[in-house]
Amino acid sequence: xxxxxxxxxxxxxxxxxxSLVVAGVSRPRRERFLSRYNNFWGWLFLTxxxxxxxxxxxxxxxxxxxTSFASWDLITAPVFVGFKNYIDMFVTDPLFWQSVVVTLYYxxxxxxxxxxxxxxxxxxxxxxxxxxxxxxxxxxxxxxxxVIVSSALWMWLYNPQFGLFNxxxxxxxxxxxxWVFGIQTVVPSLILMSIWGIGNIIIVFLAGLQDIPKELTxxxxxxxxxxxxxxxxxxxxxxxxxxLYNVVIGIIGGFQxxxxxxxxxxxxxxxxxxxxxxxxxxxxxMFAKMGYASAMAWFVFIVTGVVSIIIFKTSSWxxxxxxxxxx
Amino acid sequence: xxxxxxxLASVLIALAIASPLAADNVKLTFVYWGSVNEDTAMKEAxxxxxxxxxxxxxxPMYIQGDISGTEYAAKLRAMAQTNTLPDLGYFRPxxxxxxxxxxxxxxxxxxxxxxxxxxxxxxxxxLKVKGRIFGAYTAAECQVxxxxxxxxxxxxxxxxxSDYRKAWTWDQFVxxxxxxxxxxxxxxxxxAGFDANRITTYGVSYxxxxxxxxxxxxxxxxxxxxxxxxxxxxxxxxSIDVIQKIADLINxxxxxxxxxPSSTSQAGLPTPPVMLANGQLGFYITGQWELxxxxxxxxxxGIGALPIIKKPAQMYISGASxxxxxxxxxxxxxxxxxxxxxxxxxxxLYTSGLWMPTKASWYNDPADLKxxxxxxxxxxxxxxxxxxxxxxxxxxPEVRVKNYxxxxxxxxxxxxxxxxxxxxxxxxxxxxxxDLIRQQNLMxxxx
Numbered sequence: 001x002x003x004x005x006x007x008x009x010x011x012x013x014x015x016x017x018x019s020l021v022v023a024g025v026s027r028p029r030r031e032r033f034l035s036r037y038n039n040f041w042g043w044l045f046l047t048x049x050x051x052x053x054x055x056x057x058x059x060x061x062x063x064x065x066x067t068s069f070a071s072w073d074l075i076t077a078p079v080f081v082g083f084k085n086y087i088d089m090f091v092t093d094p095l096f097w098q099s100v101v102v103t104l105y106y107x108x109x110x111x112x113x114x115x116x117x118x119x120x121x122x123x124x125x126x127x128x129x130x131x132x133x134x135x136x137x138x139x140x141x142x143x144x145x146x147v148i149v150s151s152a153l154w155m156w157l158y159n160p161q162f163g164l165f166n167x168x169x170x171x172x173x174x175x176x177x178x179w180v181f182g183i184q185t186v187v188p189s190l191i192l193m194s195i196w197g198i199g200n201i202i203i204v205f206l207a208g209l210q211d212i213p214k215e216l217t218x219x220x221x222x223x224x225x226x227x228x229x230x231x232x233x234x235x236x237x238x239x240x241x242x243x244l245y246n247v248v249i250g251i252i253g254g255f256q257x258x259x260x261x262x263x264x265x266x267x268x269x270x271x272x273x274x275x276x277x278x279x280x281x282x283x284x285x286m287f288a289k290m291g292y293a294s295a296m297a298w299f300v301f302i303v304t305g306v307v308s309i310i311i312f313k314t315s316s317w318x319x320x321x322x323x324x325x326x327x
Numbered sequence: 328x329x330x331x332x333x334x335l336a337s338v339l340i341a342l343a344i345a346s347p348l349a350a351d352n353v354k355l356t357f358v359y360w361g362s363v364n365e366d367t368a369m370k371e372a373x374x375x376x377x378x379x380x381x382x383x384x385x386x387p388m389y390i391q392g393d394i395s396g397t398e399y400a401a402k403l404r405a406m407a408q409t410n411t412l413p414d415l416g417y418f419r420p421x422x423x424x425x426x427x428x429x430x431x432x433x434x435x436x437x438x439x440x441x442x443x444x445x446x447x448x449x450x451x452x453x454l455k456v457k458g459r460i461f462g463a464y465t466a467a468e469c470q471v472x473x474x475x476x477x478x479x480x481x482x483x484x485x486x487x488x489s490d491y492r493k494a495w496t497w498d499q500f501v502x503x504x505x506x507x508x509x510x511x512x513x514x515x516x517x518x519a520g521f522d523a524n525r526i527t528t529y530g531v532s533y534x535x536x537x538x539x540x541x542x543x544x545x546x547x548x549x550x551x552x553x554x555x556x557x558x559x560x561x562x563x564x565x566s567i568d569v570i571q572k573i574a575d576l577i578n579x580x581x582x583x584x585x586x587x588p589s590s591t592s593q594a595g596l597p598t599p600p601v602m603l604a605n606g607q608l609g610f611y612i613t614g615q616w617e618l619x620x621x622x623x624x625x626x627x628x629g630i631g632a633l634p635i636i637k638k639p640a641q642m643y644i645s646g647a648s649x650x651x652x653x654x655x656x657x658x659x660x661x662x663x664x665x666x667x668x669x670x671x672x673x674x675x676l677y678t679s680g681l682w683m684p685t686k687a688s689w690y691n692d693p694a695d696l697k698x699x700x701x702x703x704x705x706x707x708x709x710x711x712x713x714x715x716x717x718x719x720x721x722x723x724p725e726v727r728v729k730n731y732x733x734x735x736x737x738x739x740x741x742x743x744x745x746x747x748x749x750x751x752x753x754x755x756x757x758x759x760x761x762d763l764i765r766q767q768n769l770m771x772x773x774x
Contacts, residue, residue, distance in 0.1 A: 074408045075429045094763060095737060161526075161584050162597065176524055181585065183748065269744035285401040287733050288422075 013038060068294035078291070085295035096296075098271050099279040102187060106275070107254030110191045115246050118198040119239070122205030123231075136206070143199030151263040154193045155180070180265050183272040190260055190273065201246050208242035209235070240319040248311055255304050276300055353659045358388040358416030360399050360646075364619070365676060372673045376666050383659050388413050396421075407431055414654040415664055417465060418647040421725040421732050423454055424774025426649075427461040433650040436460045438661055448668070451643045451722050452685040456774050462649035463668060466682035469641050469720055470542045471618070471713050472634070473611045475603050476627035478528065482507040482609065487631030489708035491716035492639050494632035497572060504530025504582035507609035516581045523581045530582035531610040532599040533573060535747060537735045538644050538723050539613065542633060544569050545640035545721065551739065552764075554721075556728035556773040561739055562761030569636060570746060571753035578749035585747065600624065614644075615713055618680030622704040632712045643720040645682075670699065680704040683714070690714050729771040738763040 010018050016037055020030045068085055072078035089096050125136050142150065157164050158179035166176040179189045212235060220230045258277040261267055267274035267282075276296070284293035359369055366389050373385040390399050400419040406412045412431065426432060436459045439445060445453070454462040472487065479486060484503045488494050495503070505516050511525040533539065537551065544550050549566030552559055560566055576583040586599075600617060602608040604624040611617075612633070621628060633641070648667065650660045670677050670684035677684055677699040689695040700709055725731045742756040742763075764770060 073425075074404045075426060075431065092767070094766070170524060178585070178748070181748070183745070183750065268741065269748055270750075271741040271744075274741075282736065285397050286395070286736065288404060288425075 064294040064297060067291050068298050070291045072290040073288040074290055075288075081291065085292045086299070088292060089295060089299065093292075095271060095274060095279055099274045099276045102272070102274055103255060103257065103276040106187050106191060106257060107251055109187075110194050111247060111250035111254055113191060114195060114198050114201060114250060115243060117195055118201035118246070119205050119243070121198070122202045122209055123235070125202065125206060126209045139202055140199035143197045145197070147259045148263060150193070150197065151260055154196075155264055158189060180273070181269060183270050186265055186269065186273045190257075190264070193260065201250070204246060205239070205242055208239050212238045237320045238322070241321060244311070244315050244319050248308055251307060251311070252304055255300055353383045353656050354386055355383060355415065355654075355656060355660055355663055356386045356388050356413035357663065358390065358403070358413040360390050360396070360417055362681075364679070365681065368673050368675045371675075372667060375672060376663055379666075380659075380662060383662070385663065388416065410653065412651040412653050414656060415650040415660045416648070418462065418649045420454075420464075420645065420647045423462060423647045423649070423726050424456055424729070427454075427456040428774045431652055432461040433652045433654065433657060433660075434459050434461060435463075435650070435661075435664075444665075447687060448685050449643075449687055449690075449717065451720060454647055454649075454726055456727075462647045463664075464643070464645040464685055464722075465648045465667075466645045466676070467643060467685055467717060467720075468645045468683065469615050469643060469713065469717060470539060470612065470633060471615045472631045473603060473613070473617070473621055474609060474629050474631055475606060476629050478507060478606050478609045479503075481606075482509075482528075484609070486629055487610075487634075489630070489632060489712045491632040491641070491712055491719075494635045494639065497634050497636050500531075500634035501576070501580060501582070504576065504609065505580055506530075508580075508582040521581075526581070526584075527607065529584050529602070529608050530580075531576060531612065532583055532586065532602065532608055533576070534599075534613040535573070535586060535743070537739065538642060538725075540570070540573075540743075541642045541723050542640045543573065543636060545642075546633070546638060547572075547636035548638070552724055552728055552731070552734065552770065554724060554727070554773075556724070556731075557770055559761045559764050559770060561764075562757045567753045567757050570743065570757060572636070574746045574749065574753060577747060603628075615683065616681050618704060622680050628706065630706050630708055630712050632716070639716065639719060641716040641720040643717070643722045647726070674699065678702055678704065683717070690717065727773040729774060730769040733767075734764055734769050738767070738769070 013034065017030065017034055020033065025033070067078065069080060069082060070078040071081045071084070121139055125132060125139060129135075145153075158181070160166060160176065160178050160181055163179070165179065169176050178185055180186050182189075216234050217230050220234060225233075256277055257275045258281065261273045261275050261278050262281070265273040267278050277300070280293050280296045280300075283289045283296065357369075357373065359365075361369070366387075369389075370387055373387060377384055390402060396419045400422050403412070403418065404422075407426070418426070418432075423432075439453065439460050448463070449467060452464045452467070453460045454464065474487065476486065482503075484506050487500075507528060507530040508516050508526060509528045510522045511527055512520070512522065514521040516523070541551065544560075544566055547565050547569035549563050549569055550560035551566075552561070577585050584602075597605065597607070599608060599611045599613070600621050601624075603611045603621070604626045606626070610631070611621075618630075633639075648664065650657065650664055654660045666672050668685060670686055670689055676682045677689075684690075684699065686695070689699065696710070699705075700714075728734075739760045742760040745751045746753050746756045
């Protein structure tokens with residue numbers, strides 16, 4: 001404070017603080033004023049986020065909860081119907097359970113395959129071989145392709161008459177398949193397609209693998225352990241947090257699958273790919289049953305929450321965090 | 328200097344308030360969907376309308392739709408809810424009744440009657456709810472059978488009759504399809520050693536979505552639901568027979584490639600028009616609007632009368648055009664509505680093969696006919712095979728029957744999928760479809 005800078009050379013809070021000193025305001029009052037002043041600016045800078053969240057997230061969330069207890073077609077006034085929408089879901093809608101089964105089938109089979117294969121691919125891509133960077137790029141590239149484009153591409157591959165897959169099968173003397181056009185084959189076909197795009201999961205695994213301390217794997221090698229020992233006792237335990245992350249994210253994504261069936265199959269054939277969210281979308285935007293669709297949305301929201309909690313609670317049995325000591 | 332922004336803001340606000348008052352200009356907002364081609368034609372029509380009606384400007388609201396129209400319908404529903412509907416425009420036909428009954432459309436009955444328009448237009452063109460006119464079909468569209476003359480000639484098949492009343496019977500049609508269908512070794516279905524997995528030329532491809540099934544269903548004496556929306560017809564013996572006949576083309580006679588009607592995208596490459604142009608397909612039964620694309624492909628194309636199962640049948644399908652009741656300018660909106668119902672104003676949409684007009688004289692008056700069919704797009708037989716068949720065309724039930732979209736999407740289509748796949752018989756599937764409709768109590772009459 002020996003040589004206080006002139007007020008005009010300062011900015012923001014310091015300028016205000018200096019002005020208060022110059023004006024001879026006592027220290028406690030100065031501090032009270034400054035804290036209020038800072039709070040004001042703090043809140044002002046927060047408003048875009050707070051406003052955005054409340055207008056575009058909290059308000060619609062609340063409205064959809066309200067709507068889920070109403071019958072509303074958007075063009076006439078909503079009618080309060082209590083729990084009817086929730087009861088209809090389990091009792092009268094013949095396609096609700098179908099959509100649940102399809103979604104669970106895709107999620108359980110898809111996520112386990114994706115995680116296992118991505119893990120294996122990541123291990124291979126973590127080895128020191130020539131051209132590993134090229135391989136990494138090749139595996140990652142498909143996940144950069146927009147879903148619309150990859151869906152169109154796979155429709156060609158899956159074409160029952162002229163598609164590449166059937167050409168390959170017939171040239172090997174195997175019977176051609178209906179792929180996404182067959183009742184039994186549509187979900188496996190969608191899973192196959194999703195595996196093509198696991199680049200993102202591979203990246204996460206790869207990052208996890210590179211975090212494993214080298215001295216541990218080297219110690220196993222020195223003690224005469226095999227590659228299996230290295231995997232079983234070092235790599236796998238160290239990777240459990242990454243596996244947990246990928247499983248949870250995968251399940252949440254699986255529950256919300258929409259784009260591929262919407263573009264490729266429209267739920268068909270015979271509702272064999274009627275995913276939960278596609279069914280919800282039809283109720284809302286095709287049949288204008290906003291109340292019922294909102295109830296379906298809240299149901300899947302709650303289920304996703306419960307499943308995530310269960311996975312996290314049970315994760316302590318199998319997930320190992322670095323620096324943690326086993327009790 | 329500090330005052331400058333304040334002054335500027337005040338001027339802007341003043342201008343904003345004053346502008347609608349200053350000019351006695353009527354601004355109409357017209358909402359529509361369609362291809363880029365249609366968008367251009369519409370915008371030209373608006374310009375011509377503005378030139379002919381000084382003081383009225385038209386603001387185009389072009390919503391590039393998805394195939395099923397779900398997004399478009401959802402947007403208009405949201406606009407209805409927030410009181411921001413445009414003045415007039417296109418409307419999804421399957422939701423027309425619901426909106427008209429809820430009071431969102433302007434009643435055009437008196438205007439149409441006062442100006443004596445009923446006899447100028449096709450009788451099907453006016454869209455009514457409870458006897459009152461609340462809109463009109465934007466155009467006239469129907470089902471046609473395209474063929475590749477070279478493919479037929481190569482197979483020794485005669486060209487189909489062009490009079491819609493004297494078309495082939497179903498059995499004749501199937502026989503010719505078998506004759507056209509060829510595998511890689513030049514064998515036909517029924518020949519010893521015919522390989523159904525290596526077919527190079529197919530006899531026919533049918534579009535299988537619900538509208539495309541109505542003409543054959545009606546031709547066979549069946550239907551999906553009764554026009555009064557009270558009775559399920561899809562599980563009647565007549566309907567079952569027709570659906571089984573079409574499914575047999577795929578699974579029994581092997582003359583039709585399997586297509587997935589519930590897919591929103593084409594079932595991969597190549598699409599039926601491409602197959603037709605490539606000589607991989609003899610007949611293609613689809614909407615007449617595909618003429619727009621097919622006419623541009625270079626192959627000897629012809630149009631034949633639809634095969635008759637029991638009696639000739641045709642459907643009338645199109646989008647709807649309405650004036651919304653909330654418009655501030657009903658008089659001017661009616662002028663624009665009528666303008667767009669005059670085919671001269673958007674002639675390109677008719678000459679290109681996309682639409683057929685709703686104006687009656689354009690079907691029989693030689694001068695009017697010449698305006699839109701005398702060109703390279705429309706083959707000579709278009710008049711007798713297609714235009715004349717519009718005399719017997721019935722509007723498809725979607726505009727009037729309640730819950731039609733849900734009946735089709737949740738009850739009928741998934742069952743039909745199994746029939747096209749050859750997993751179950753039409754009888755089994757359609758009985759299930761009928762049960763599903765009744766179980767959910769979806770037959771609620773008409774709007």
